[in-house]
Structures are given as C-alpha cells and as structure tokens.
Amino acid sequence: MRAVLSTPIIETVDLRKVFRSPRRQPGALGALRTLFTREYEERVAVSNVSVSIQPGELVGYIGPNGAGKSTTIKMLTGILVPTSGELRVAGVVPFEHRSQNARNIGVVFGQRSQLYWDLPLVESFELLRAIYTVPRDRYRRNLDEFVALLEMEDFLRTPVRQLSLGQRMRGDFAAALLHDPKIVYLDEPTIGLDVVAKEAIRAFIARINAERETTIVLTTHDLADVERLCRRIVLIDRGALIYDGDVERIKSEYGRYRTLVVHFAQPVASPSLTGAELVAHDGTTARLRFDRNRERADLLIRQASERYPVEDVSIEEPDLESIIRRIYREGYERQHEEAPT
Amino acid sequence: MPIAAILPYWEFAKKAFAREVTYRFEVFTSVGSLVLRIYLLRCLWTALYAQNAAPLNLPLHAMITYATVALLMSLVLEIDGTRLIREKLREGTIATDLMKPISLPFYFFSDGAGRTLLYGVLVVPTLLCALLLVHIDVPAPRALGVFALSFLIAYCVNFLLNFCMNAIAFWTLETFALQLIVRWVSDLLSGQIIPLTLFPGVVGRLLFALPFAAIYSTPLLIYVGIVSPRQWGTALAVQLLWLAAFSLLAGAIWRAASRRIVVQGG
Numbered sequence: 318m319r320a321v322l323s324t325p326i327i328e329t330v331d332l333r334k335v336f337r338s339p340r341r342q343p344g345a346l347g348a349l350r351t352l353f354t355r356e357y358e359e360r361v362a363v364s365n366v367s368v369s370i371q372p373g374e375l376v377g378y379i380g381p382n383g384a385g386k387s388t389t390i391k392m393l394t395g396i397l398v399p400t401s402g403e404l405r406v407a408g409v410v411p412f413e414h415r416s417q418n419a420r421n422i423g424v425v426f427g428q429r430s431q432l433y434w435d436l437p438l439v440e441s442f443e444l445l446r447a448i449y450t451v452p453r454d455r456y457r458r459n460l461d462e463f464v465a466l467l468e469m470e471d472f473l474r475t476p477v478r479q480l481s482l483g484q485r486m487r488g489d490f491a492a493a494l495l496h497d498p499k500i501v502y503l504d505e506p507t508i509g510l511d512v513v514a515k516e517a518i519r520a521f522i523a524r525i526n527a528e529r530e531t532t533i534v535l536t537t538h539d540l541a542d543v544e545r546l547c548r549r550i551v552l553i554d555r556g557a558l559i560y561d562g563d564v565e566r567i568k569s570e571y572g573r574y575r576t577l578v579v580h581f582a583q584p585v586a587s588p589s590l591t592g593a594e595l596v597a598h599d600g601t602t603a604r605l606r607f608d609r610n611r612e613r614a615d616l617l618i619r620q621a622s623e624r625y626p627v628e629d630v631s632i633e634e635p636d637l638e639s640i641i642r643r644i645y646r647e648g649y650e651r652q653h654e655e656a657p658t
Numbered sequence: 659m660p661i662a663a664i665l666p667y668w669e670f671a672k673k674a675f676a677r678e679v680t681y682r683f684e685v686f687t688s689v690g691s692l693v694l695r696i697y698l699l700r701c702l703w704t705a706l707y708a709q710n711a712a713p714l715n716l717p718l719h720a721m722i723t724y725a726t727v728a729l730l731m732s733l734v735l736e737i738d739g740t741r742l743i744r745e746k747l748r749e750g751t752i753a754t755d756l757m758k759p760i761s762l763p764f765y766f767f768s769d770g771a772g773r774t775l776l777y778g779v780l781v782v783p784t785l786l787c788a789l790l791l792v793h794i795d796v797p798a799p800r801a802l803g804v805f806a807l808s809f810l811i812a813y814c815v816n817f818l819l820n821f822c823m824n825a826i827a828f829w830t831l832e833t834f835a836l837q838l839i840v841r842w843v844s845d846l847l848s849g850q851i852i853p854l855t856l857f858p859g860v861v862g863r864l865l866f867a868l869p870f871a872a873i874y875s876t877p878l879l880i881y882v883g884i885v886s887p888r889q890w891g892t893a894l895a896v897q898l899l900w901l902a903a904f905s906l907l908a909g910a911i912w913r914a915a916s917r918r919i920v921v922q923g924g
Contacts, residue, residue, distance in 0.1 A: 416760070431754040
C-alpha cells in the first residue's frame with residue numbers, strides 16, 4: 318500500500334463501467350430483427366479499478382487497445398457516467414458537476430483537436446479565455462510563456478486546418494493549459510509526431526509538471542514517453558488493474574534478464590556459455606540471456622573470450638516496452654510471485 | 659446573470675458570425691434564390707387570384723405581402739443552429755465540448771444566433787431587391803413592433819423545435835429523414851407557404867392549435883392585420899405558451915441525453 322502523503326487529487330474506488338448494446342443478428346433479416354428485438358449484450362469496459370493519485374504526480378496510464386483507458390478518462394472528465402463505484406476529482410464527482418470539474422481539468426487528445434477548425438489559432442485561445450473566464454493579465458502571461466516554450470510565434474495567426482500535426486499538437490497543449498488546470502489528461506499526445514517534435518512535447522510536459530505542479534495522467538502507447546516522464550505507472554488490461562507502482566520497481570522485477578550480445582571475429586557454430594541461454598545466433602553474432610541476480614556480466618564476458626574469438630561485446634537492458642509486452646502476454650501476478658524482492 | 663457568465667456565449671456568436679462570412683458564395687446564392695422565389699410566388703398568387711374569388715380578409719396585395727415577408731423570415735428561421743449537435747455526435751467532437759465549463763444548449767443557441775445575425779443583416783438587401791419586383795404593404799408602427807416581438811418568440815420556438823429534433827440523434831445518431839419530414843410538415847402547417855386562414859373548417863382550427871402556427875403564422879397574420887390589435891394579447895400568449903412547453907420538453911430531452919452520452923469512437 319502506498320503511504321498517504323496528502324489528500325489524493327484523483328481517487329477511484331471500485332470504478333466500473335459496463336456498456337450495453339443491442340445484440341446484432343447476422344444477415345439482412347437479422348438486421349431487421351435487431352431493430353425490433355430488445356436483446357442486449359453487456360461488455361465490461363472498466364472493472365473495479367481503484368486508484369489514487371496525489372497532487373503533482375505524473376502517472377502513466379498504460380494498457381493495450383480496448384483495455385479501458387479511454388473509458389476511464391471519460392469518466393474522470395465527467396462525460397461518461399460510471400455503472401458503479403466511487404470517483405472524485407479535486408473533491409468533485411465529475412459526472413454530477415461536469416461544469417465545475419471542467420474548470421479543474423485540461424485535456425489533450427492526440428487524435429482529436431479541441432481547437433476551432435476554421436479560426437486562426439490565436440482566436441481559439443481567445444475563445445477559451447472567455448469560456449474559462451481567465452483574467453486578461455493571467456491569460457497574457459500564460460500565452461506569452463506557451464508561445465515562447467512551444468515556438469508558436471510563426472503560426473499563431475494561421476487557421477487551424479492549415480497547421481501541420483506538430484503545430485496543431487503544440488496549439489492543443491497551450492489550449493489545454495491556458496486556464497491553469499490542476500489536472501491534465503493527456504491521451505496519446507505524441508502519436509504521429511516525428512522524433513524531434515516528440516522530444517519537444519515531452520520536455521514541455523516535464524516542465525509543466527515540475528514548475529506548475531500540475532497533476533498529469535498520461536495515456537500512451539509509446540512507452541518511451543512513459544520512460545522519459547513517469548515515475549509511476551498504472552497498468553490495466555481487459556478493464557482490470559494489473560499493476561500500480563513505480564516504473565523502476567517493475568523494471569527491476571522484470572528486468573532480471575539481461576542480454577549479452579557477442580560479436581565474433583569468425584563464424585562460430587552453436588556458441589554456449591555456462592549460466593546464459595542462447596536466444597539468437599547468426600554465425601558471427603550471438604545473443605545470450607542471463608539472470609542478473611545469479612550471474613555476473615564480467616565473468617560471462619571473460620568466459621566468452623576464453624572460449625571464442627570475441628571481437629566486441631555489449632549488454633542490453635530490458636526496456637519498458639518489452640517488459641510490458643511480456644506482462645500483457647503472461648499476466649502480472651504469476652511473474653510477481655516468482656520474482657525475488 | 660453576471661457579465662462573465664454571458665461572455666463565452668457572446669464570443670461563440672461572434673465567432674459563428676465570422677465563420678459564416680467566410681462562406682461568401684453560399685450567402686450570396688441564398689439571397690439570389692430567395693429573390694427568385696419571391697418573384698415566382700408573386701406570379702403564382704396573381705394567377706390563382708385571377709381564377710378565383712379573393713378571400714374577404716386577404717386581397718391579392720396582402721397575400722403577396724404575406725408571401726414575401728414569409729420568405730424573408732425564412733432567411734433567418736431556416737438556419738438550424740442545433741445542426742451542430744448532429745455533426746458533433748457523428749464526429750465525436752461533442753466529447754471535447756462537454757469537457758468545457760459551458761452549457762451546450764446555450765452554446766448551440768449562441769452559435770445559431772451568430773449565424774442568424776449575418777442572415778438578419780442580409781434581409782435588407784434582399785428586401786430592396788424584392789421591392790423592385792413586388793410591392794409589399796407596411797403596417798402601422800405599433801403593428802410592426804408587435805410583429806417584431808412575435809417574430810422573436812417564433813425564432814425561439816423554432817430553435818427549440820430544431821433542438822429537440824437534433825437531440826434525438828443522441829439515441830439514433832442520425833435524424834436526417836425524420837428532420838426532412840418534420841421540415842416539410844412544418845413548412846406546410848406553419849403557414850409559411852399557405853396562410854392557415856385559407857384552410858377550411860376543422861382542418862383550419864386544428865392547424866391553429868398546433869405549435870407550428872406559432873412559428874410563421876402568428877407573426878405573419880399580425881403583420882398583414884388579420885390578427886387585429888384586440889387579438890394581439892391572445893396571439894402572443896399562445897406563442898409564449900408554446901415557448902414554455904418546448905422549453906420544458908427540450909430541457910427534459912437534454913437531461914436524458916446528457917445521461918446517456920456514449921461518444922462514438924475515441
């Protein structure tokens with residue numbers, strides 16, 4: 318259990334959402350029957366998720382497609398009513414006080430813009446100023462800061478529909494933060510961006526979190542975002558919470574296995590080392606997996622150079638991506654019990 | 659209500675106005691087609707009156723006035739501000755609007771009002787063009803004032819009717835066919851094309867009892883003087899009654915709709 322430092326800014330208890338949809342009958346006649354029958358099928362999108370997030374945290378909310386991430390975010394923003402469970406964001410039950418909740422939050426969707434399509438970027442900002450009733454001087458200060466940080470000067474007067482994806486994303490970030498929200502939900506904020514743009518956005522997120530102490534919930538498929546930004550991740554799969562804790566902990570639990578990559582001067586037939594398992598081999602390069610709790614890398618390297626004509630060696634640490642992929646495949650619990658702590 | 663609370667809606671209206679101005683071509687074509695329709699209706703009613711005995715209280719010049727003012731009103735009344743609901747539901751962008759501290763019905767109303775304002779301004783050139791082709795009567799200033807008031811109520815009733823129609827998209831996602839039917843029925847039954855006084859007996863009385871009459875018929879009959887100054891109070895009261903009824907209905911539909919929002923996609 319995580320120690321309670323202060324009142325959590327986001328708290329869910331057994332949060333659950335079940336969607337009901339009419340059962341579809343196959344075929345043309347079936348389609349007609351769908352119109353008239355009242356048979357429903359239920360789909361559990363979020364199943365008893367309990368999470369609490371402290372003010373100022375930057376949490377990665379991770380899960381495969383259809384795991385229930387967006388459904389959770391929609392409930393947190395108040396546009397979807399939970400089927401059961403409790404939910405409180407900055408002291409407000411979002412779906413009961415949607416408007417009040419809206420003042421506390423900012424939202425960025427990578428795949429959907431909240432900017433006004435036909436208007437120049439800056440006019441969207443002005444509209445948002447009116448919507449959130451941001452005082453003029455604060456608006457001016459925030460806008461100047463964001464324009465400088467996100468380098469938006471050149472396209473401030475361009476209609477949004479003419480902006481590139483990277484420019485639009487920067488605009489969306491500024492739009493979400495103009496009213497100084499306490500909490501920001503980021504849904505795939507770097508999707509489709511090139512490496513440079515991604516890094517610019519990540520640096521911006523880190524800065525906002527550090528300087529403004531904004532609580533940030535980051536949903537993404539790009540685990541490099543999470544590795545770069547988050548100390549804590551919440552993992553869900555098929556609607557259920559499967560891990561909630563430090564990124565470092567999950568890495569050390571799952572990161573028991575490292576890979577020793579050995580390049581040989583001449584092709585070697587079936588190389589083997591005591592204490593390591595051959596996972597890939599193409600003649601001159603071999604990849605061997607070993608448990609870092611049992612074997613020492615330097616001894617393995619010495620062993621390799623005594624047996625074979627070694628030209629070069631390197632050690633690969635497992636990245637979050639491969640760890641998470643394994644958790645989805647094998648489940649968290651089983652692995653958790655095996656892992657020595 | 660404090661100024662700050664109204665400010666966002668004022669901005670929405672301004673932005674809608676600015677957006678609509680960018681579609682200049684559409685604006686000009688709608689004015690052109692309207693002038694043409696005014697002329698065609700004049701020809702039609704003149705021909706009809708030549709063949710038949712004129713109704714006692716609606717001589718030809720009054721009929722042409724009625725038809726012309728009805729078309730000018732349609733310039734404003736045919737703007738469907740709540741069409742946005744359907745578009746936003748289909749594109750899923752209603753989600754981001756719901757994440758803002760605004761009342762969506764008022765947002766739709768102010769967006770519609772902003773667009774209306776542009777078309778309201780266009781009434782003037784359209785009227786001037788029309789006056790080259792037809793002659794219309796101008797009532798006494800007081801009748802004109804009551805007409806304006808009645809038209810304002812009609813605008814709100816029309817907005818709420820459209821709102822209810824479009825809000826059905828929350829359940830069906832698509833309401834186009836239904837809306838087309840309602841549009842045809844209301845065009846016919848609201849007195850936009852044929853004054854309701856021309857419908858005989860029971861049918862006529864029934865039409866006056868329907869809400870559609872509050873949209874075109876009441877302001878128009880006040881304009882041409884068939885509703886006399888003595889009847890103004892009653893006519894406006896009936897309109898207000900429909901306004902109240904539709905407000906309640908729209909409120910109920912909206913509450914039910916916001917409860918069942920399931921955003922498409924995303």
